[in-house]
Amino acid sequence: MPNNNNIEYNNKILELKNQINQLKSYFLSPGENLISIKFTSCDQNINFSTFVKPNDNFTKIENILYDNYPNYREFENYFLVNGNIINRNKTIEQNKIKNNDIITLNKIDV
Numbered sequence: 001m002p003n004n005n006n007i008e009y010n011n012k013i014l015e016l017k018n019q020i021n022q023l024k025s026y027f028l029s030p031g032e033n034l035i036s037i038k039f040t041s042c043d044q045n046i047n048f049s050t051f052v053k054p055n056d057n058f059t060k061i062e063n064i065l066y067d068n069y070p071n072y073r074e075f076e077n078y079f080l081v082n083g084n085i086i087n088r089n090k091t092i093e094q095n096k097i098k099n100n101d102i103i104t105l106n107k108i109d110v
Contacts, residue, residue: 054093076108
């Protein structure tokens with residue numbers, strides 16, 4: 001005979017799954033996924049992870065990084081992913097940034 005606690009637990013899990021799916025539908029179009037990226041810096045002071053949409057423009061993601069590390073906004077920076085320089089005017093997908101990629105911020109010394 002099923003335990004009432006197990007039934008309540010399973011019902012709560014089902015309810016939470018439905019809420020998660022409902023929230024995803026507000027933020028993602030059908031078939032659209034989020035990918036995880038991680039930022040680091042050459043000076044090792046940045047350690048920041050976030051989720052992005054592949055069609056997000058890189059400048060949008062760069063601004064999220066600067067919101068969390070505002071002192072880096074003051075410098076001329078460029079970003080590398082898998083040895084390639086990221087074009088700020090292109091999307092995540094156009095820059096060939098994949099799930100779990102690590103993006104390195106490099107300061108330009110002037």
